[in-house]
Amino acid sequence: MNLSTHLHITTWVIGLIFVFVTYAMYSSGSKSGAKIVHMILRLIYLLIIATGADLLFRLQLWNGEYISKAILGIISIGFMEMLLIRRKKQKSTTGMWIAFIIAIVVTIALGLRLQLGFKLF
Numbered sequence: 001m002n003l004s005t006h007l008h009i010t011t012w013v014i015g016l017i018f019v020f021v022t023y024a025m026y027s028s029g030s031k032s033g034a035k036i037v038h039m040i041l042r043l044i045y046l047l048i049i050a051t052g053a054d055l056l057f058r059l060q061l062w063n064g065e066y067i068s069k070a071i072l073g074i075i076s077i078g079f080m081e082m083l084l085i086r087r088k089k090q091k092s093t094t095g096m097w098i099a100f101i102i103a104i105v106v107t108i109a110l111g112l113r114l115q116l117g118f119k120l121f
Helices: 003-028 031-059 064-088 094-113
Strands: none
Touching: 003 031, 003 064, 031 064, 064 094
8 A cells, every 4th residue: 555545544534533523522512612623524525535536546547446436435425424414403313324334334345445455355
């Protein structure tokens, strides 16, 4: 794995940590603190997308798996944001959690299968 891969994985891990922290803060009623962490998380989303795009363009492999991974990554970020917005508005998040977990698991599994990742399949 190269530096770009490590940076992308690091941004994803930080992003996931921030999702759980923000969710917990919204759940505990700390809306002003949660709003700040949520805004930082949105900047992390941009870093995730930028590092993912960097990897995609460096590889110059435009096959279905890489495109699927990119699309699933963006969908995962969308579910992260929708999960937090639903929690902020105190709406039910059960379905969003299920969709988020499925999207993240499939995205990670596909990422581990690709050329720069670990060979699982």
